[in-house]
Amino acid sequence: MVGRVDVARLAGVSPAVVSYVLNDSHPVAPATRERVVAAIDELGYRPNALARSLATARTHTLGLLLPESANPYFARLSSAIEDAAFEAGFAVLLGNGVDSAARELGYVRAFLDRRVDGIIAVPGGDFAEGWRELQAAKVPAVSLDRLQAGIDLPSVVVDNAGGARVATEHLIGHGRTRIACLTGGEGLSSAQERVIGWRGALADAGLPVDDQRLAFTPFSVEAGHAATLELLARDPEIDAIFAGSDTQAVGTLRALADVGLRAGEDVAIVSFDGTPISDYTTPRLTTVVQPYAEIATEVVRMLLTLIEDPEQDRSRLHRVLPTTLLRRDTCGCGPAARADADGALALAGTSAPTTRIEQNQTEPKEFL
Template sequence: MVGRMEVARRAGVSPAVVSYVTNGSHAVSAATRVRVEAAIEELGYRPNAIARSLARSRTFTLGLLVPDSSNPYFAELSSLIEDGAYAAGYNVLLGNGADSSERELSYIRTFIDHKVDAVIVCPSFDFSQGFDELEKMKIPSVSTDRIWSQSNIPAVVVDNEGGAHLAAEHLISHNRTNFACISGDDTRSLSHNRTTGWKQAIQQVGIQVEGNHILHEDFTLTGGWRATMALLEQDPGVDALFVASDIQALGAIRAIVDSGRVPGKDISLIGFDGIEL
């Protein structure tokens, strides 16, 4: 394997100058930099990542913790985050927390052990210990998709309540009369806010929402199917359905078909997220 000494000899500089170029730790003349970079390219030299990290006090690595990267929403989110990180010169370590506090904490400790420069996390129901450990190690972190109310960590989220309100208005515009909602766990802010926005829009036009017309299920395709089948069994006359996640909405579409109805004709349906599927 080619080392720093070989690069230095080829470029006619000292090994320290090679380090200055690869680490960016000292100023180097343009002519010298060109010679060193040419030697690196010619010899195929790869600087030691650990040494570079020590020199810069940075690893140019981010930790990304999501609930489930097989979910199309989180798959697309992870891909976009990775693209943005790569464009900025960073690599991404990905962990699937599976909404398990124990599993999430294990990944956070792995990120810390790998000395990541920062962490992006979609937190579960109880992520307090994870954020405590990140704060203790002074690792910058940001929450996305979900707000963790028990921490001052910055969050990047969509307008869940406003988006659900718009979705309900769209259903109302189709002259539907029997409305229902399928959402996730209502103890989660994301689910609660989407349900609230939908309910407010429905009530503003004088339509009362029956309690049994709001169902809470897993944010999965199976969860959407199961909730829709239960809904149509208790009230076959439902003709407008707001589903608080697209992956649930795909399951709801399957359930509508399985019940002998036509999606978009017998039952108007709208999901939330905007995934490609």
């Protein structure tokens, strides 16, 4: 097996200099560094990760705690985070908390046992105990997608209220007046913020805000289907639905078909997330798109900043990113309204042939 001594011998340096190059821990002359790197490449030397972690007190691993990685939104988000972390030289360990405080705490402890350098968490349960253990271990963490009251976790979220407002205003612009809202669990900050946006748009338009047209339900196809049927049973005159996720909206589409209503005609729909599935429904979903790559880049950047400088005031690290409305078929936009799709698609970074996008007016917010 090739070792550090072999690299040193081929490069004509001491083993200590090889260590300096590998760990970037001491200044090394450029020519010397080049010789060491060339020797590493020629011999195919691969440093022992465990030994390096013991020497540097870093493992170059991050823990990622999600509610459910099978959910299309979290699947896309975790992929983007893994890409951003890999670019920064970090591997990612994944845990599914399934919105259970006990299971989330178990994963926090498992991550700590594996000496991760930091944790990105999308908390679904009560994360207070997990946060206390992270503080005691002096391991930095960033909250993603949602916030928890009473916990001063640094965070990266999107403008949920602004995105929901734009979605609802778009439905109002199509002449819809009896607009329902179905969104995630009542205890989730992201779900509550989307309700705030829905309520605000209705109030500003002078339309009644009727809680009979509001449903809190899990972010799943099955829950979206059941909640839509319940909403229609409460008020058969509903003419539009703002769905808090694409996954729920898929269930909404099925529910409308089950009762003989046409999506985009009898009942308009705008959903939230902008996952790939939204482009493969019939009709295709109009949706509020989250900026996945930007979210991932920002949350990894914020966590690595905390890893490098643990003494920062963590309570002031908070980033809110804007969303984008993609207009397709379920909102009622016809081909004429999407005539300028091609120019907008370049901005959206999508190849869908009949999509129009419009940027919501919310600007990114950062508190550092």
